[in-house]
Amino acid sequence: MTAVEQSPLxxxxxTTPLLQLDRLTLGLxxxxxxxxxxxxxxxxxxxxxxxxxxxxxxxGKSLTLRAIxxxxxAGVEVLxxxxxxxxxxxxxxxxxxxxxxxxxxxxxxxxxxxxxLNPVMRVGDQIAEGPRRHLGLSKKAAADLAVQxxxxxxxxxxxxxxxxxxxxxxxxxxxxxxxxxxxxCGPRLLLCDEPxxxxxxxxxxQVLRLLEQLCADTGxxxxxxxxxxxxxxxxxxxxxxxxxxxxxxTGPVADxxxxxxxxxxxxxxxxxxxxxxxxxxxxxxxxxxPNVADxxxxxxxxxxxxxxxxxxxxxxxxxxxxxxxxxxxxYETHRLGEELPA
Amino acid sequence: MLERLRFVPGxxxxxxxxxxxxxxxxxxxxxxxxxxxxxxxxxxxATEDRVAALNHQLGLDQPLWKQYFTFLGHLLTGDLGxxxxxxxxxxxxxxxxIPVTLSLVVFALVLALVLSIPLAGIAAGRPGRGRDLAxxxxxxxxxxxxxxxxxxxxxxxxxxxxxxxxxxxxxxTAGSHVYYLFLPALTLAIALSPQIIxxxxxxxxxxxxxxxxxxxxxxxxxxxxxxxxHVLRNAAIPTVSIVGVNLGYLVGGSLxxxxxxxxxxxxxxxxxxxxxxxxxxxxxxxxVVALFVVVVGILTxxxxxxxxxxxxxxxxxxx
Amino acid sequence: xxxxxxATARRAxxxxxxxxxxxxxxxxxTLVTGLVIVGLLVLVAVLAPWLAPYDPVKxxxxxxxxxxxxxxWLGTDKYGRDVLSRLIWGARVDLRVGFLAVLIxxxxxxxxxxxxxxxxxxxxxxxxxxxxxxxxxxxYVLVIVLVFVLGAGEKSIYLAIAAxxxxxxxxxxxGELLVAKKQxxxxxxxxxxxxxxxxxxxxxxxxxxxxxxxxxxxxxxxDILAIVTLGYLGLGIAPPTAEWGSMILDGQEFITxxxxxxxxxxxxxxxxxxxxxxxGDGLSDQLSPGRRS
Numbered sequence: 005m006t007a008v009e010q011s012p013l014x015x016x017x018x019t020t021p022l023l024q025l026d027r028l029t030l031g032l033x034x035x036x037x038x039x040x041x042x043x044x045x046x047x048x049x050x051x052x053x054x055x056x057x058x059x060x061x062x063x064g065k066s067l068t069l070r071a072i073x074x075x076x077x078a079g080v081e082v083l084x085x086x087x088x089x090x091x092x093x094x095x096x097x098x099x100x101x102x103x104x105x106x107x108x109x110x111x112x113x114x115x116x117x118x119x120x121l122n123p124v125m126r127v128g129d130q131i132a133e134g135p136r137r138h139l140g141l142s143k144k145a146a147a148d149l150a151v152q153x154x155x156x157x158x159x160x161x162x163x164x165x166x167x168x169x170x171x172x173x174x175x176x177x178x179x180x181x182x183x184x185x186x187x188x189c190g191p192r193l194l195l196c197d198e199p200x201x202x203x204x205x206x207x208x209x210q211v212l213r214l215l216e217q218l219c220a221d222t223g224x225x226x227x228x229x230x231x232x233x234x235x236x237x238x239x240x241x242x243x244x245x246x247x248x249x250x251x252x253x254t255g256p257v258a259d260x261x262x263x264x265x266x267x268x269x270x271x272x273x274x275x276x277x278x279x280x281x282x283x284x285x286x287x288x289x290x291x292x293x294p295n296v297a298d299x300x301x302x303x304x305x306x307x308x309x310x311x312x313x314x315x316x317x318x319x320x321x322x323x324x325x326x327x328x329x330x331x332x333x334x335y336e337t338h339r340l341g342e343e344l345p346a
Numbered sequence: 347m348l349e350r351l352r353f354v355p356g357x358x359x360x361x362x363x364x365x366x367x368x369x370x371x372x373x374x375x376x377x378x379x380x381x382x383x384x385x386x387x388x389x390x391x392a393t394e395d396r397v398a399a400l401n402h403q404l405g406l407d408q409p410l411w412k413q414y415f416t417f418l419g420h421l422l423t424g425d426l427g428x429x430x431x432x433x434x435x436x437x438x439x440x441x442x443x444i445p446v447t448l449s450l451v452v453f454a455l456v457l458a459l460v461l462s463i464p465l466a467g468i469a470a471g472r473p474g475r476g477r478d479l480a481x482x483x484x485x486x487x488x489x490x491x492x493x494x495x496x497x498x499x500x501x502x503x504x505x506x507x508x509x510x511x512x513x514x515x516x517x518x519t520a521g522s523h524v525y526y527l528f529l530p531a532l533t534l535a536i537a538l539s540p541q542i543i544x545x546x547x548x549x550x551x552x553x554x555x556x557x558x559x560x561x562x563x564x565x566x567x568x569x570x571x572x573x574x575x576h577v578l579r580n581a582a583i584p585t586v587s588i589v590g591v592n593l594g595y596l597v598g599g600s601l602x603x604x605x606x607x608x609x610x611x612x613x614x615x616x617x618x619x620x621x622x623x624x625x626x627x628x629x630x631x632x633x634v635v636a637l638f639v640v641v642v643g644i645l646t647x648x649x650x651x652x653x654x655x656x657x658x659x660x661x662x663x664x665x
Numbered sequence: 666x667x668x669x670x671x672a673t674a675r676r677a678x679x680x681x682x683x684x685x686x687x688x689x690x691x692x693x694x695t696l697v698t699g700l701v702i703v704g705l706l707v708l709v710a711v712l713a714p715w716l717a718p719y720d721p722v723k724x725x726x727x728x729x730x731x732x733x734x735x736x737x738w739l740g741t742d743k744y745g746r747d748v749l750s751r752l753i754w755g756a757r758v759d760l761r762v763g764f765l766a767v768l769i770x771x772x773x774x775x776x777x778x779x780x781x782x783x784x785x786x787x788x789x790x791x792x793x794x795x796x797x798x799x800x801x802x803x804x805y806v807l808v809i810v811l812v813f814v815l816g817a818g819e820k821s822i823y824l825a826i827a828a829x830x831x832x833x834x835x836x837x838x839x840g841e842l843l844v845a846k847k848q849x850x851x852x853x854x855x856x857x858x859x860x861x862x863x864x865x866x867x868x869x870x871x872x873x874x875x876x877x878x879x880x881x882x883x884x885x886x887x888d889i890l891a892i893v894t895l896g897y898l899g900l901g902i903a904p905p906t907a908e909w910g911s912m913i914l915d916g917q918e919f920i921t922x923x924x925x926x927x928x929x930x931x932x933x934x935x936x937x938x939x940x941x942x943x944x945g946d947g948l949s950d951q952l953s954p955g956r957r958s
Contacts, residue, residue: 075560099568106566119557123656124579133575134565169655185565367798375810490886490938492893495913495931502920502928598803602894616806617898620813632810636801 020091022225023049023072023193029084030067030076038083041296042068042249045085046323047227051192054219054226056236056257058272059246062293065229068246069195072227073112074102089193107134111191113215115198117178121170127181128154128166134188153184157214176207180214187218194219196228200235212238233276237261245269248294248304251323255330265332265340267309303334311336350651350658357647361640368636369421373414375632376625421633427626431619436630439615444634446516447611450600453527454534455593461535462542467573469543470550470581481547485540493599497533497606504529514608530600530607538596545588550581583654590646594639696947702940710756717750721907730923742915742926744905751907752933758908760937762822763889767881769827774834775877781835782842783865789839796832804829808891812900819902822895826888833884834877841873875952882945886938893934909934 025047031040042064049055059065070076072087072094087094089110094102111134114120122130131153132146141149147166154162157180170178179199186194196215200208216239219226228240236243236257243260245253245268253266264270271289278284291308300306302317309316316335323333334340401407405416420427426436469481505513517526553559554577562576604613612631619627651657690696709716719737725745733740739748781792799807811825845851846869854864895901896910904911909930916926 073564075563078555103566103568106564110564112561112564114557114561116557120561122558122562122576122580124583124654125576133562133567137566137571171656182561185561363794364797364801367794368801371798371802375814486939486942487935490890490935490942492890492897492910492913492931492934494894494897495927495934498913498917498920498927499931502924506921594800594803596803598805601803601805601809602898605898616809620809620900628810628813632802632806635803635806639801639803 021048022051022053022090023047023227024088025068025072025085026088027085028068028071028082028087030064030071030080031083032079033081033083039297040083040249040299041080042071045246045249045251047244047251049193049225049227052219052223052225053242054216054228054240056240056243057227057229057246058231058233058236058243060231060293062248062296063246064249065246066197069112069197069227069229073110073195074106075112104138107138107191108189109191110193110195111186111189112195112197113179113182113186113199116202117175117182118170118202120182121178123170126167126169127173131166131181131185131188134185138189149188150184153188154181157181157184157218158210159184175203176211179203179207179211183211183214183218187222187224190222191224193225193227196226198230199228201230201232208235209238215239233261233272245272248299249296250304250320250333252305252334253330253332254323255327259330263341265326265330265337266305266334267311267336267340268305270340271308271310311339351648353651354644354648357644361644364640365637368633368640369418370414372629372633372636373417376629377410377413426630426633429619429627430624431622431627432624436626439627440612440630440634443610443612443615443631446609447597447600447604447613449523450527450531450534450604450609450611451593451596453524453531454538454596454600455589457531457535458538458542462539462546463578465539466543466546466550466581469547470554473547473551478547481543485543488536488540491537493533493537494602494606496536497530497603500529500533501606514606516609526607527609530603530609533603533606534596534599537599538592541588541592542585545585546581549584550577553577553581556580579653583650586646586650586653590642590649593642593646597635597638690947690951693947693951695943696951699940699942699944699947702936703944706756706760706937706940709753710760713753713757717747717753719747719750721746721751721754722905724905730919732923733925739925739929740923742912743919746907748912748926748929751912752909752930754907755909755912755930756933756937758902758906759889759892759910759934762819762892762902763885766823766826766888766892767885769823770829770831770884771834771877771881773827774831775838775874777831778835778838778840779842779865779870779873782839783846783861783869792835793839796835799829799832802829804887804891805894808895809898809900812895817900817903822892822901826891830884830887833880837877837880838873841876842869845869845873879945879949879952882941882948886941886945889934889937889941893930 025045028042028045028047029040030042031038033039045064045068047055047057047068057065057068067076067080071082074094076082082095089105092101094105121127128147128150131150132141132143135141135149136143136146139146151162151166154166159165159177159180165173165177170181173181179202182199194215199215200211203211212235215226215228218224226240228236230236240257243253243255243257244251245260245266247268253260253264253269255265260269261273264273268289271287274287275289277286289308294300294304294307300317302315302319303309303312303321306312306316311334313336321333321335323331326332326337405413408416424437426440428434429436429439432439465481465484469478472478501513505511511529512526515526517523559572559576562572567575600611601613601616603609604611605617608614612635615627616631618624619631723746725741727745728737728741729743729745731737731741737747737749739752742748742751777792781789807829808825811828812821815821815824851864851869892901893908893910893913896908896912897914899911899914901910902908912930913927916923916928916930920927
């Protein structure tokens with residue numbers, strides 16, 4: 005039996021993670037030059053683990069996700085590194101094998117359900133498509149499964165709704181359809197690209213709870229891309245922070261939030277409003293993230309960092325373990341906990 | 347499902363003033379002739395008595411508006427007049443000619459789609475690359491070729507040189523009709539394809555870049571199943587209007603093609619009527635063709651409604 | 666009038682440029698190719714009296730139906746006329762008539778469409794209905810009948826084509842005007858007290874004409890195809906004037922023996938259309954990049 009067919013959770017002492025990104029570098033090739041958008045990204049996701057990938061717009065988090073899903077936009081290539089799923093090389097496997105994984109193993113929930121759903125196809129059929137292709141279900145069986153899934157994700161009156169087209173449903177319902185579609189073949193890894201950003205705040209919480217519950221029930225691993233820290237606390241157990249195409253910090257969510265080990269993470273926390281402490285002064289991070297084309301030579305955060313030292317601009321700090329289960333890419337990580345220089 | 351067609355009666359109502367306008371144009375087409383139509387029919391050598399008699403017979407001595415209403419009245423009873431050259435009711439001539447032209451047009455449409463859909467798909471698959479450029483070159487050249495000349499070239503290559511197809515005519519049985527209509531239909535298809543390819547290619551490129559195709563790919567769809575299941579129907583939507591508009595142009599083109607291939611349809615009827623100055627027939631054919639275009643327009647909207655569930659044409663009618 | 670309104674109106678007087686291509690025209694490959702082809706054709710047409718080796722209408726029955734040879738590069742037709750000379754002189758006719766035929770529908774259609782779009786109301790409704798009536802007739806049906814009714818000849822061709830094609834310009838301009846009149850700078854101009862005429866004439870027109878111009882290029886192609894078709898049907902420019910369409914008609918009789926007589930004039934039309942298409946596409950890229958349908 006290959007590693008793919010046996011769940012790592014049942015293997016005693018299994019060490020093969022479900023998903024492993026190894027120094028992944030993504031970018032464009034422009035006439036002999038390389039423009040790197042995502043650089044040297046390491047990411048490990050174990051079975052059933054829920055990992056958040058946090059960063060602001062332009063940090064490269066969505067692109068990283070798309071690389072895992074095999075949906076890189078035209079022009080963007082893998083410039084270096086690798087992605088392994090349950091020990092198999094995702095980037096070099098034959099296309100047919102990759103397609104066989106899309107659905108039963110790796111599934112994706114997109115950000116904007118209005119454009120991510122086929123406007124001319126009934127939503128029930130769209131949910132049923134995966135099971136028909138991958139699980140070999142008949143049309144009727146797949147349709148029944150679709151209705152069941154719709155009930156599972158909390159859509160009222162599913163038989164009638166299954167015959168609707170996307171534009172007839174509200175944003176929240178559409179996103180639930182997307183989720184139903186994604187879990188329809190029982191994937192082991194669910195990739196979510198800011199699935200709640202386009203939704204009303206009230207609906208966001210419901211959808212997040214749904215995702216959390218689904219993953220907990222089925223043991224599905226989750227990679228959740230977002231720019232919203234609050235969302236991460238809700239759904240994920242672990243977290244990786246991205247800045248300017250690099251991973252700058254990883255660790256369990258709670259610990260990372262109480263004791264950040266990277267200046268950028270600390271800056272994010274200090275600039276984010278917190279309903280539990282409404283009187284806390286918000287401290288914005290000065291400056292702007294660098295343009296993809298002019299990333300600085302050393303640490304990418306150096307120009308905006310309050311802890312910067314001369315050696316920070318020479319070479320980018322590697323992502324290193326700074327405490328058990330915690331990694332940070334910073335030369336000055338030991339100084340976090342100091343007050344920032346005025 | 348049928349409730350989606352609620353807009354049709356409204357659309358038909360909207361078509362009425364257009365049809366009226368058409369009858370006016372058709373009527374005045376003939377009366378624009380300088381001089382006397384009767385004289386034109388009989389020729390310069392006719393005697394005054396004969397001219398006056400024909401004048402009276404054709405009702406040409408009535409005031410113009412009265413003539414128009416007589417004309418309209420006849421139309422509503424299905425009387426299209428008597429052909430001057432054949433001395434038979436025009437409606438008879440038209441009813442024999444319509445199926446011929448209709449078969450030609452439908453055949454041409456089918457061939458055009460068979461030609462265009464794969465070519466557009468190939469071009470859209472890798473825009474900017476070799477295959478795309480080849481297809482676009484084909485459309486550019488295709489748009490610049492006179493239709494009748496294409497017909498003559500096909501005749502030359504496939505009928506005269508290769509002897510694979512007949513040089514003209516319509517054939518006797520239903521089966522042989524297809525055989526005889528192939529070259530003319532192909533000619534029309536070549537003329538129609540560039541427009542379809544351009545539109546379909548553009549919308550396919552659009553669709554391929556859309557998010558929902560990304561979703562489909564994340565479910566493992568690819569190749570033909572992706573194309574058929576997700577791309578084609580969405581890409582076809584804007585193209586349907588293009589096809590509908592060009593169908594009218596196609597009928598006009600068939601006029602000339604029928605002459606090239608000696609096909610006994612509306613086109614030949616019209617052309618012969620023109621040369622023999624057979625006014626009733628000219629008017630009748632023009633009218634029938636215009637009606638066809640109007641009907642095609644409504645049918646296009648119907649197809650459009652069924653293709654795109656987001657569209658609700660009935661709602662617009664109320665606005 | 667407040668100072669702000671005056672200032673806004675003054676700003677409106679400086680017309681905003683529609684997005685133009687950043688590339689200079691001479692770097693636009695399509696445009697240059699089009700210009701070269703059309704330029705060469707126009708040159709040939711203009712220099713016909715000097716380029717053509719023979720008189721295009723002079724008959725020489727003894728030399729009829731000769732194959733291409735040293736003295737007659739493309740052979741002779743059934744009346745002994747040199748095909749090459751007729752081809753060169755035919756360019757004069759077809760190009761001239763093609764270019765001229767666009768003018769009336771362009772002007773008339775654009776004006777009607779612009780007025781319909783700008784003023785709206787009943788005028789708009791009436792104009793659009795009339796356009797619909799004309800559109801109900803397939804292009805060739807109406808052209809053929811009108812030419813027949815008006816009598817064969819150049820003037821009839823202009824009139825028939827004008828009647829059939831003005832509608833497209835009207836629709837284009839109407840669409841453009843509907844969008845343009847809502848633009849802030851137009852509203853500001855009107856607020857500044859400028860009359861409708863001034864706003865339309867000096868401000869809106871230069872911006873919206875480009876679309877009509879681009880369509881006009883493809884319309885020239887359509888017109889040339891129509892003229893050639895009319896010539897083929899015997900309804901075009903009267904013989905013995907050399908014209909590509911009637912040349913194809915003459916040549917069709919001898920398709921088996923002298924196939925080049927029917928083929929070459931058609932190729933000439935194709936080349937002309939290609940040149941004009943490139944010119945039109947290049948112009949479209951130049952004037953409004955990304956807008957080409």
